[in-house]
Amino acid sequence: MRIELIELSENNLQQCFDLNVASDQKQYIASNEESWKTAKDNEKVARPFAIYCDDRIVGFTMFAFDDDYEDPNDRYWLWRFMIDEGLQGNGYGTAALQVIIQYFKDHGANNIRLSTKETNFNALSIYRKAGFRDTGEMNEEEIVLQLEL
Numbered sequence: 001m002r003i004e005l006i007e008l009s010e011n012n013l014q015q016c017f018d019l020n021v022a023s024d025q026k027q028y029i030a031s032n033e034e035s036w037k038t039a040k041d042n043e044k045v046a047r048p049f050a051i052y053c054d055d056r057i058v059g060f061t062m063f064a065f066d067d068d069y070e071d072p073n074d075r076y077w078l079w080r081f082m083i084d085e086g087l088q089g090n091g092y093g094t095a096a097l098q099v100i101i102q103y104f105k106d107h108g109a110n111n112i113r114l115s116t117k118e119t120n121f122n123a124l125s126i127y128r129k130a131g132f133r134d135t136g137e138m139n140e141e142e143i144v145l146q147l148e149l
């Protein structure tokens with residue numbers, strides 16, 4: 001399984017928009033189209049990527065890198081992470097998360113932060129297995145997790 005992060009562009013944008021999470025997961029994550037709009041509104045910090053496995057698009061992720069933010073523990077966020085509903089349960093999420101973590105390391109991050117609802121059990125399981133730990137903080141209605149790099 002060869003996972004790659006490919007920058008979102010006109011070449012893969014529609015394919016990315018066509019990806020969906022399962023209906024019971026939609027409460028936890030914005031659509032990829034909404035995320036793209038967020039990326040365009042935050043071009044200085046947002047880094048959107050299509051997730052490919054062996055040249056097939058399987059998911060979407062987006063990071064926030066804000067090197068100018070004064071708190072070094074709050075500069076690097078995993079904003080979005082999804083695997084298409086028809087491909088979940090095949091190890092793509094776990095494998096992609098390792099590639100995502102390596103991306104952050106390779107680009108100078110000292111940690112990765114993310115937030116999600118406490119009821120997002122599947123995502124929390126993947127994050128915690130990868131080493132993310134609860135910080136005790138809240139981001140609106142979501143718990144904050146952090147991985148030290």
